[in-house]
Ligand SMILES: O=C(O)CCC(=O)C(=O)O
């Protein structure tokens with residue numbers, strides 16, 4: 001695991017290039033009772049990071065890099081199973097738990113099919129995990145989900161510190177994480193984005209139904225905070241029809257492909273680990289420019305979701321993000337892996353911007369006016385967490401708007 005207080009100048013220079021603030025959890029992120037002084041320190045660091053950038057990179061969080069990579073190996077093995085076996089684990093309609101195959105559902109733009117494979121865990125008591133064809137899968141993924149739940153609990157406590165409210169405020173509102181979608185919509189999602197290969201110039205198909213990528217995965221252990229290679233002009237964005245008009249991608253003028261369209265996450269926050277391919281890009285609050293997050297081996301990104309944005313009346317803005325597959329063929333020919341833990345409040349929790357004291361707004365009248373306006377809709381009708389996410393799905397998938 002990487003040390004942030006390194007005397008290594010080269011490493012320090014690399015880390016200083018990160019657009020994302022880096023926060024050291026001192027190895028107690030998944031402890032049942034984390035050291036209070038660490039929670040307090042992280043809370044204060046989160047306050048600055050989340051209010052200014054909407055995100056932070058967590059290091060020394062307690063989930064080993066090896067554990068994350070092993071989960072990706074399991075996912076590789078799963079996607080490599082014959083389709084008729086994978087079929088047994090497909091997510092049921094109206095359920096969050098289970099496998100979502102490529103093309104099975106719509107992307108966040110509400111009009112194009114998913115290009116990635118996803119395996120969602122929304123309960124720690126899952127019966128339907130592919131243990132039989134893949135011994136070790138269920139055990140590993142359940143342990144990993146438990147770790148992510150513990151890390152989310154740590155962040156929930158630090159968040160309370162950051163907002164100067166009782167430590168248990170958020171914990172109590174998230175007490176059913178991973179007990180199943182009927183109680184809480186939190187989930188661990190393992191993601192695999194298959195390689196993209198241009199068969200013929202001009203033709204931009206997504207191919208490779210089979211996975212032949214495990215050994216092609218880039219396993220670089222070097223931090224990588226290169227700025228993006230080419231300025232990406234959004235005017236160049238166009239849509240390209242795939243074979244039979246079925247799959248299509250969004251392609252940028254420079255040849256890079258948008259694998260996961262721009263969106264904000266719906267919940268309280270998301271914990272995200274991506275492999276060394278990078279690919280994640282974010283818009284910092286108040287900016288229209290896409291920034292490459294880059295890669296810090298072993299780190300986990302925390303980014304604010306819509307519910308935290310509502311709760312904090314915009315003090316912790318939900319982060320706009322997307323996934324880009326770069327134009328370089330050598331990178332595009334490899335698959336990309338990520339793991340996201342979506343932290344949601346319990347379904348019956350009413351989400352109201354008036355739940356939290358908002359000292360800044362009281363002092364700043366202009367700001368208060370603006371916030372009142374933007375949160376008027378939510379105030380007029382207090383939704384619970386379940387209703388909010390359903391409303392979000394409806395808005396996204398009926399109007400074809402990006403979230
Ligand atoms: O794969 C990633 O890195 C990000 C995925 C994501 O943003 C999402 O599924 O909401």
Ligand SMILES: [Fe+2]
Pocket residue numbers: 263264265270321
């Ligand atoms: Fe996301």
